[in-house]
Amino acid sequence: MIVLPRKDFLVAALGLLFEVPERSVSDESLLYAAPPPTVVPYQQQVSDAITIQSMRGVWQLREEFRGQPDAFVGKLYFRGATTEERGGVAYEGDAANGRGPWVIKPDGFGRSPTGVGGAIERKALWKLRRGASGTFTYAGRVNVAGYDNTGLADAAVDGDIVQLINGGKPKGGSERVVGKFRATLLRRLTESEEAASTDSAAAGGAPESLVVQTLQDDRLVYR
Numbered sequence: 001m002i003v004l005p006r007k008d009f010l011v012a013a014l015g016l017l018f019e020v021p022e023r024s025v026s027d028e029s030l031l032y033a034a035p036p037p038t039v040v041p042y043q044q045q046v047s048d049a050i051t052i053q054s055m056r057g058v059w060q061l062r063e064e065f066r067g068q069p070d071a072f073v074g075k076l077y078f079r080g081a082t083t084e085e086r087g088g089v090a091y092e093g094d095a096a097n098g099r100g101p102w103v104i105k106p107d108g109f110g111r112s113p114t115g116v117g118g119a120i121e122r123k124a125l126w127k128l129r130r131g132a133s134g135t136f137t138y139a140g141r142v143n144v145a146g147y148d149n150t151g152l153a154d155a156a157v158d159g160d161i162v163q164l165i166n167g168g169k170p171k172g173g174s175e176r177v178v179g180k181f182r183a184t185l186l187r188r189l190t191e192s193e194e195a196a197s198t199d200s201a202a203a204g205g206a207p208e209s210l211v212v213q214t215l216q217d218d219r220l221v222y223r
Contacts, residue, residue, distance in 0.1 A: 050120045051113060051144040052153045055104050056080055056087065058186045058193070063095055063161060065179040076126075076183060077193060078102055089126045098128035100135075104142070113144045113153075124157055127164075135164045138181055155185040 055078040063072045074093015080086060086103040107123035125139040140159030147153055161181050166173030 050122065051110075052104075052122050052142050052155055054078075054080065054082065054085065054087075055089075055102050055124050055126070055142075056082070057188050059183045060186055061091060061093065062182045062184075063179055064181070065161065068179075075186075077189070078126075079189065079194070079196075089128070091128050091130075096130040096133040098130035098133075098136075100127035100129050102126035107141055113146045135168075136178070137162045137164060137168075138183070152188065153185060157181075157183040
């Protein structure tokens with residue numbers, strides 16, 4: 001007969017009284033003490049990093065032409081498929097009305113408007129054919145300062161107004177800077193404005209096939 005010292009006897013007795021049944025532990029729970037982390041697909045990460053997906057919406061356009069004492073203010077209606085980075089744009093306002101195509105492309109990396117991490121910046125370019133007034137192009141980085149509670153971007157584009165003479169350089173003509181512009185996103189398109197995109201005339205003309213070429217000075221031009 002084995003007699004345990006009093007201390008050891010108490011420890012053994014307590015162990016029998018409060019014995020905890022053995023639980024099976026999965027390999028996954030061994031790896032993660034907390035719930036497993038959410039895995040975000042690579043394509044979704046890239047999409048989330050883009051500051052603005054499209055130019056679709058109603059923008060205010062402010063134009064300051066050289067030699068003109070006053071600025072011209074109007075609205076741009078950017079339309080197009082939600083999955084496309086191009087479409088058609090129509091202008092109406094103080095200056096001559098016009099219409100043409102638009103395109104938006106990646107333009108390097110910057111700081112996220114949310115203040116966390118980096119972001120893929122975007123550059124927009126559109127063309128307005130204004131009848132006898134001429135044809136003009138507008139290009140610039142889309143600067144996004146933040147987002148409202150509906151997800152609408154606080155976005156603006158600044159740049160030069162370039163008039164295309166005889167089709168511009170890609171078509172053997174010339175180009176000249178005739179002023180400055182600032183475009184500011186106001187709101188999303190209404191249902192009626194969306195529906196107007198099915199009508200080529202109301203939508204500002206169907207976007208024709210475009211080839212966007214980046215020149216050495218990093219400007220986007222249509223060919």
